[in-house]
Amino acid sequence: MLVxxxxxxxxxxxxxxxxxxxxxxxxxxxxxATTVQLMPYLDTPNNGGVYKVWVxxxxxxxxxxxxxxxxxxxxxxxxxxxxxxxxxxxxxPVQPGQxxxxxxxxxxxxxxxxxxxxxxxxxxxxxxxxLHARALLMPIRWEEPFGMVMVxxxxxxxxxxxxxxxxxxEVVIDGETGFVVEDEEAMARxxxxxxxxxxxxxxxxxxxxxxxxxxxxxxxxxxxxxxxxDGRFTRRSLSVPPRQSHRSPAxxxxxx
Numbered sequence: 001m002l003v004x005x006x007x008x009x010x011x012x013x014x015x016x017x018x019x020x021x022x023x024x025x026x027x028x029x030x031x032x033a034t035t036v037q038l039m040p041y042l043d044t045p046n047n048g049g050v051y052k053v054w055v056x057x058x059x060x061x062x063x064x065x066x067x068x069x070x071x072x073x074x075x076x077x078x079x080x081x082x083x084x085x086x087x088x089x090x091x092x093p094v095q096p097g098q099x100x101x102x103x104x105x106x107x108x109x110x111x112x113x114x115x116x117x118x119x120x121x122x123x124x125x126x127x128x129x130x131l132h133a134r135a136l137l138m139p140i141r142w143e144e145p146f147g148m149v150m151v152x153x154x155x156x157x158x159x160x161x162x163x164x165x166x167x168x169x170e171v172v173i174d175g176e177t178g179f180v181v182e183d184e185e186a187m188a189r190x191x192x193x194x195x196x197x198x199x200x201x202x203x204x205x206x207x208x209x210x211x212x213x214x215x216x217x218x219x220x221x222x223x224x225x226x227x228x229x230d231g232r233f234t235r236r237s238l239s240v241p242p243r244q245s246h247r248s249p250a251x252x253x254x255x256x
Contacts, residue, residue: 059132061087061116062191063158064139065149068098068106073163075105076139076184078115080161083188087113088137091129093120130156135178135194138162139187147171154178155206157199161190177202 062084064077074090081088090110094102109115121129130136136153144166151171153160160178162168174180178197179190208214 059134061089061133062135062137063089063091063129063133063153064137065091065121065126065129065153067092068094068102070101070105071140071142073139073141075109076141076187077137078106078109080137080139080184080187080191082114083185084191086134086191087116089116089118089129089133091118091121091126126152127156130158133158135159135161135191137187138168138172139184140165140168142166144168151206151210154202155210157203159194159197159199159202161187163187173205177205 062077062081064074066072066074068074072092074092077090078088090106106115106117110117118125118129130153133153136149136158138147138150138160140147140163142165146167147162150160150162150168154172154177160172162172162178162180164180164182169180172178172180175196179193181187181190
């Protein structure tokens with residue numbers, strides 16, 4: 001459900017939660033079971049600060065999103081969800097070369113009840129899966145360089161429970177936007193602690209750390225440090241072509 005909220009909503013999504021619930025839900029809905037997510041949408045000087053307002057009832061399922069391979073661990077998510085006693089929705093494509101893994105590790109568990117397969121999802125369908133999930137499970141066993149699905153989930157107010165591989169301990173703030181755990185058993189136990197996580201704080205954390213202007217500014221700082229390092233990088237005018245090296249690839253490799 002979408003409504004328009006004027007520019008007063010800017011910067012105060014959490015304080016508007018109850019007011020927005022009353023605005024879009026009306027007296028017939030159970031407000032205690034309703035979560036309101038304010039999501040900036042085309043927030044430009046020309047649109048009056050329009051916000052998407054999603055009114056959702058917290059779902060009864062956990063969510064896993066990714067590629068069907070051992071690194072991403074859908075089979076570990078299935079085990080953790082089963083131990084936690086909650087259904088799991090599995091979403092993601094079966095890419096070429098992954099058919100055998102899917103048929104062996106995932107498909108036998110799909111029953112439409114405890115394990116549901118959503119296939120490859122995107123756009124609003126993906127947003128809805130995130131919004132209604134109790135948590136996103138991220139039982140990875142590889143050095144994840146970033147993990148966009150973690151940020152997507154938290155941007156929708158959904159906590160993330162992740163294994164401590166790669167970037168996960170940096171993206172997930174343990175105890176604040178989710179939990180960082182060692183294995184499937186710990187993941188199942190963390191599900192029982194999800195009431196400790198403020199879903200609004202998950203979203204605010206993404207805004208604070210991964211909003212576009214902040215990410216761009218950090219990239220610029222990194223590039224600037226690289227430029228300054230040992231004087232080896234300098235800015236050149238676009239009108240001046242770079243100096244050509246007279247060293248051949250063979251000489252670079254010590255081969256004449």
